[in-house]
Amino acid sequence: MIETDFLKAPFPAPIELPEADIEGPKRFFNRELSWLSFNWRVLEEACNPRVPLLERLRFLSISATNLDEFYTVRVAGLRELALAGNTTPAADGLTPTEQLDLINTEARSLMTSQQNTWDDLQREMESNDILLLDRSSIAEEDKPYLEEHFLNQVFPVLSPLAIDPAHPFPFIPSTGFVLALQLERKADKRPLQALLPVPHQVQRFVSLPSLNGKERFLPLEELLLMHLEQLFPGYKTKGFCAFRVLRDSDLEVEDEAEDLVREFEVALKRRRRGQVIRLKLSAGAPKALRSLIMEQLPATEQEVVEITGMIGLADLSELVLDHRTDLLWPSFTSRVPERVQDHDGDMFAAIRQKDMLLHHPYETFDMVIRFLQQAARDPNVLAIKQTLYRTSHKSPIVEALCEAAENGKSVTALVELKARFDEAANIRQSRHLERAGAHVVYGFLNYKTHAKISTVVRREDDQLVTYTHYGTGNYHPITARIYTDLSLFTCDPALGRDATKVFNYLSGYAQPETLENLSISPLTLKSTLLDMIKAEADFALDGKPAEIWAKMNSVVDSDVIDALYDASKAGVKISLVIRGICALRPGIKGLSENIRVKSIVGRFLEHSRIVCFGNGQGLPCKKARVYISSADWMGRNLHRRVETLVEITNPTVKAQIVSQIMAANLADQAQSWVMASDGTFNRPEFTDDDRPFNCHRFFMENPSLSGRGSAGASDVPHLTHSDD
Template sequence: MTQADFLSAPFADPVTLPESETEGATRFFNRELSWLAFNWRVLEEAANPRVPLLERLRFLSISATNLDEFYTVRVAGLRQLVRSGNRMLSDDGHPPAEQLRLINADARDLMSTQQKTYRSLSAEMEEAGISILTRARLTQSDRDFLRDYFLHQVFPVLSPLAIDPAHPFPFIPNTGFSLGLELERTSDRRRLQALLPIPNQISRFVILPAEEGKFRVLPLEDLLLLNLSSLFPGYDEIGHCAFRVLRDSDLEVEDEAEDLVREFETALKRRRRGEVIRLKISAGAPEALRALIMEELDVTADEVVEIKGLIGVADLKELVISSRPDLLWPLFTPRVPERVLDHDGDIFSAIRQKDMLLHHPYETFDMVIRFLQQAARDPNVLAIKQTLYRTSYDSPVVDALCEAAENGKSVTALVELKARFDEASNIRQSRRLERAGAHVVYGFMHLKTHAKISTVVRREGDSLVTYTHFGTGNYHPITAKIYTDLSFFTCDAALGRDATKVFNYLSGYVQPDNLENLAISPISQKPRLLELIAAEAEHARQGRRGEIWAKMNSLIDMEIIDALYAASQAGVKISLVIRGMCGLRPGIAGLSENIRVKSIVGRFLEHSRIVCFGGGEGLPSRNARVFISSADWMRRNLNRRVETLVEILNATVKAQIVSQIMAANMADEEQSWVLGPEGRYSRQLQSEDQRLFNCHRFFMENPSLSGRGSAGAADVPRLGFSGD
């Protein structure tokens, strides 16, 4: 199917279901089970023969990392509700205890499949010259090498611990990995139970010498078991197990905290000591040792998972080695927009010429960094304002802001301390900025600032011009290489005023009024979306061609879903690309027969948020209303976060979003999973000689419209209208 075929293809025949499944809570899918379904799709990529071998190993690792985070946050919250006796129903009508039961059953199946996938990949890796060894496969020269490695690289950082009344059970941190041991003293056969916590600072796999073209590793736990005599001299091993703990990692912060940074530092220490919510332990562990570990960690039987295979599948990312490019995705170098090159790298001149939209990672995130670096060094720049939600450890964005402050610019940085799992990094970055002379603010106690905005105020002649960047993703140069996101640059005065009002809201708590081309959560974004959906429904009722395209990570908000159902019933054709959680049930007669939903899982992580309304003319259309956003359609994003919804008015940028980005996403077949009304996702199978349309490949091979520059946009592939 070509892109054009897809855009003209009829919707699938709707499924007729009894009213009991289309009214009340059953009209929604469960949020948690929908998330697990997404992680199943990630895991499926680990078994996809069209994905390079080590990239499949990476997908396996990602599925394990995702599941760990899911348990430490979402499941931990449900567990607290159950323990407090809370029976509040989910949107789809399940109490917390029932949700936990369903989650645990599905997650156990998922972990079992992870182990099967690991065994399959290990066999393929062996054939490709990458061997994950066991102790039984070691040669004497291997053992000699490992003995030396252990003594010099591992032994100094280990702390073997006996467990008895004089040596209480130690604290095991979140994601902590340990060996449990049952030992017997050779002199008198006295039994000893012991633990060997494994520090995170040691690599999980030991690289062994290998002939050229080969790669051999041994899991760290096997190295430790080989050298128990050095850790417990005079003892013999009679039994052992490996185990890993997951702890409640949600943060609670006092409402009246006077020093927010200090309060977050305290909360981070509490997170490290959160209750254990899941214990993964080797299958066949000695009963007495297993019972001791469960008792000391205070876990119940249903919180224990026995693993037949590798514990810590997430650690397999260490084996995605750069020395085997033949087993990785082909190298891709992001493009520099031609229009920036036309202006000799002067990004302000490029933006002055016309609004510009960059599509990451296909176009380099370096342009965002250059925007700030150029501002820091430009004598005509007076002020910079910046939101920071997530960024890298050695952030070039923070470097540029520090340089600007040191150069005498007025720099204001909104650092969100509540960015989950990045709180400690953000505290460190905020202190760097303060030392450089920037003004650092932390936003609201009860709202996360998730908006991605940067403004640069520059003196040009007798005027002050505001250059603004709105993003759908984080100011993070590492994730920008694998996340698909949008960067919109403009010097439009109205958008500059809107952005300034948002910063004033963040720093001074003054609610912005009269925003011109911007809507923000938690004030106006949700009402604006509901209004736009309702307007499209009215077009359909009046006999015009109502149509909505939307793309985001998650769709969970009940009011938005009900508005989409109502629009579908009015005759609006709705096509959704929802990568992760989706609470909407598509394709049901009388409820959602005009709605189709797909999820794209492939080389890059789909992350951009886009919504297009046909305005009675269908899509693609020159008169479509087109928006980019930092927000998914979830209650938290629309009600409890500061988010942006930016309307795109420039014709070329609109054409790029509608006729390139969205049309290609809609047309994707190779990486797409289609959601059925019963909640199952299916994908189109292809034969060896087929080449289905792949939107990631399309974007890698073709330049975007708005950054095309003097070369012109006439040869840029797209559908529908072309812009100006």
């Protein structure tokens, strides 16, 4: 049985704010600062002694990668608004310029903390026999090995670049990492300035032979500095620094593009030439080099961040060594659902038995792949339709669709070309599908298709049966190993009809007039949410139990937040599990005193979207209205994307979502941060002897209710339902 202390605990005492604040912009938190707060929580995991050492290093790398993307997209957009003189405030009342000032202060503090964390981790790595060397600590006996490595593995891909009137300063692409050099010719002391791009095609850290049981690594830039005379013969080094560039990576697409694919291919090339958003530069760089770099990129002082330490912390993921299992999470193998095993791997037979909800990564994503592979080879399958927002480079999903098309089945693939940073991969996948004979559709120009839907039409006896998969995450087998997401498999005719209408909407602009168990944005999803929230408020006003549980990545949309505030004022108890951005302020007297918010950051990335309404009974209960969704509660998801909100009607699946998944998330202590009314997040402190409830460990140890086979679900821990 899941511990329910959090669910039974009283809501924290609310704080009071002036009337103007709870009615004005201050009722919202700024979304950009809230995102930075989330990245602080990621970084905090790099300092968490309960997390294995190399997993902490991974968290530091993720924190650095997150911050890079934040700058290239969010900060870039705000800067464009500020430069255009836009003073329109965000929902929280801050103008673009005011936001940029606050972001700059907070981000610089975050970057300083990242470097301090790296220093601490590096010392712990040394105590665990993993050493990161510099060129001054290289022993003579190591130099022949490094010389051979340099000549055979690095030298062929280097491009040293002199800077003089005949050789202008080159274009440095986004994320480009470069050594800037001050050289002097030995023969006549003639100065030369030069650049040496550090090739990203080569591993950032060079592995040296182990010594006395210690693993040793040398950063690539250190190797290059050791061999400058081979790159610039006849010159000696007088000074140097390193720098790394981030550029505006947002894409602009012409509304009237005749060929959407070709337009995106051109836009991807434009992305490389975006404006400089941030320049990280070695602290203490020679003044002449610093001025040259800033002038030629160009970059302003506000865009420069001087780094005392390592530039490019995202590359530290290379040092997460798979063979050091003593410093990693204990191994975990995703389960194959018992019901699928009972049917000898036949996905259609397992789904026919009853609806099945898989909880990834605890249940393997291979079942989604098997569903499509089986469909591709089944002579009774006539048609497959599939959305693709993100997927892997050599995607087994795409291969299965190609195989199905080659086997003569009707295959329609909705490929979203505007999936940020995956546009190039999606163009390649669409070309591959077209060559195999699939119909490739690119959806709407003005809306991203973010919905996760797959349908398989199969002839059974004299009827056509539609098997449908609805997901909360991408069809990406690699990220599915670390993202927690839900996969609903059903052959419910209503859900099959709904899915078919959505595909018709995407491929033929045929807007569905009615949907039975599904709401979609930009048409009905938001209004459905608002109606359900209001209905729960009405139950509270009528004196009935009223409760909402929701889980997602981000809550930003002001209309939804205001609806939650109104429900709270009516007496609805609202518990939210929000991993990332939360613009809602909990615990404000007269506004949100019945709302509590927590964030879970741990071994797996929480990604599933769930919302449960007590429906006049409180939670958990059998009469609850339960939904899974592809959408966060953000303006882009509710207004500018095609998203799904699927109502769950199967009793076992509902029990799994409410009494197992949501209950465990709400009960979690080990990985939870509780949001205070001022926007700060606090994690409970535990002693070494404590064993706080960890929802990720719980899910790893206990199968999902609806995936149980002949053994039944009675022995699976979950909350009992209240009386009908």
